[in-house]
Amino acid sequence: MNPRTRAITVKVNGVAHTRDVEHRMTLADFLRHELGLTGTHVGCEHGVCGACTVLVDGLSMRGCLTLAVQADGREVSTVESLAADGALNALQQAFHARHGLQCGFCTPGILMTLTEFLRDHPRPTEAEVREVLSGHLCRCTGYQNLVAAALDAAAVIRGEANA
Amino acid sequence: MKPPPFQYHRPQSVADALRCLADHENARVLAGGQSLMPMLNLRIAYPDHLVDLGSIADLAYIREDGDEIAIGAMTAQRTIEFSGLVARRLPLMAEAILSVGHRQTRNRGTIGGSLCHLDPSAELALMATVYGATIVIAGPGGDRRLAMHEFAAGYMSPAIETGEIVTEVRFEPWAPGHGWGFTEIARRRGDFAIVAAAALVELEGDGRIRRAALALGGVAPVPLRVAAAEEALAGRIADDALLARATAACADVEPLEDAHVAPWYRRRLAPRLAQRVLADACRRARETRA
Numbered sequence: 001m002n003p004r005t006r007a008i009t010v011k012v013n014g015v016a017h018t019r020d021v022e023h024r025m026t027l028a029d030f031l032r033h034e035l036g037l038t039g040t041h042v043g044c045e046h047g048v049c050g051a052c053t054v055l056v057d058g059l060s061m062r063g064c065l066t067l068a069v070q071a072d073g074r075e076v077s078t079v080e081s082l083a084a085d086g087a088l089n090a091l092q093q094a095f096h097a098r099h100g101l102q103c104g105f106c107t108p109g110i111l112m113t114l115t116e117f118l119r120d121h122p123r124p125t126e127a128e129v130r131e132v133l134s135g136h137l138c139r140c141t142g143y144q145n146l147v148a149a150a151l152d153a154a155a156v157i158r159g160e161a162n163a
Numbered sequence: 164m165k166p167p168p169f170q171y172h173r174p175q176s177v178a179d180a181l182r183c184l185a186d187h188e189n190a191r192v193l194a195g196g197q198s199l200m201p202m203l204n205l206r207i208a209y210p211d212h213l214v215d216l217g218s219i220a221d222l223a224y225i226r227e228d229g230d231e232i233a234i235g236a237m238t239a240q241r242t243i244e245f246s247g248l249v250a251r252r253l254p255l256m257a258e259a260i261l262s263v264g265h266r267q268t269r270n271r272g273t274i275g276g277s278l279c280h281l282d283p284s285a286e287l288a289l290m291a292t293v294y295g296a297t298i299v300i301a302g303p304g305g306d307r308r309l310a311m312h313e314f315a316a317g318y319m320s321p322a323i324e325t326g327e328i329v330t331e332v333r334f335e336p337w338a339p340g341h342g343w344g345f346t347e348i349a350r351r352r353g354d355f356a357i358v359a360a361a362a363l364v365e366l367e368g369d370g371r372i373r374r375a376a377l378a379l380g381g382v383a384p385v386p387l388r389v390a391a392a393e394e395a396l397a398g399r400i401a402d403d404a405l406l407a408r409a410t411a412a413c414a415d416v417e418p419l420e421d422a423h424v425a426p427w428y429r430r431r432l433a434p435r436l437a438q439r440v441l442a443d444a445c446r447r448a449r450e451t452r453a
Contacts, residue, residue: 003170004168004169004170006171022168023168023169023170023171023213024165024166024167024168024171024203026165026166026200026204029165045164045165045204046200046201046204046205047197047200047201047268050265050267059270059271060266060267060270061267061270061271062197062200062267062268062271064200064204065197065200065201065268065271066196066200066271067171067196067200067215069171069173070196070215070217113267116266117266131352132265132266134351134352134353135264135265135266135267135268135353
């Protein structure tokens, strides 16, 4: 056995995957190259831009600062989990309606951060949304529409507004 | 970039981790990975072995232990952020933790990892400095303890030997009713601070300062306690003039130069931020007495 690879089993979006991976492989590269889940984007590769953010056991974290071997036995959620049967969920619809993306490169990470955030904070203030979005960089849309989309989505998820 | 090749180890106990470190040359300890992983990806660090402490469950806790609050080295920054015990007994830390990176990095970053990385402007190193925390270190010969000022030996250089592991950080809470202040200037929310300042103040019944602690981050190779300011405040009634006089010495530092910030700017920020956090601490202490 190659001492630099290890067999891991990771549940991704509800499906268990077993692979032999290099120790040094990041979780983001594991999702993209081993599983073909290319919705998770890789930007800066040092934890600053947030494009690769995924949920591990329900908590948002950088896919580029987590090793695939560290996800062994854990549950990972990626942007591919959001649109059940191809229909955009409330958060994604709000991004569409509010023009919350242009090129879309940073969007998967932002959606995963907001998925965790709106689950834990169903009634966020605008300041709280800005605070949590500070962990992401978007270079084309700017942030106004992201904030608006997040607040819209929160209202829809609470059942106080229609999508 | 991608990390250089290494062999990954996942010990289940501190004893296993110490053995693993002893058995392998050029091994690095991996805590939450929010500093070491970027260093690997940027090819600044080239360990042959990574020893991940993430499976050692009994290194993650926050508990009262005698007169101190003991925090396990692998406690996530997120856990500190949401800890009722920290909010109650270490309110300064509860405030400062919100400036450590972002939600997405606090979910994974640890207190032990941050202290061992020892960035001069890191908020947790500043907290350990202002509280005068004790660092517990496990090694092949048993445990030893270092005061934070001994632990912070130099620029990003904690006083840990090869083969040792930080296991716990111990904070002594200040008396109920004490005041605190924290602030920092950063280019963007969540970025490393250009200068950060933290203060603790206890008042006498007549309003005089019983004791004060003041620490600055980002102005020296390691976080700095400003003893001259603390001594100038003891036994006095705090007003703006006194705070200005006491914190003037904070400009007397020789900050590092980096790509973004000239030393003169840090020298200018230091006394102003120091005055601000001391004023906040005095105000809070007065409010709880009122």
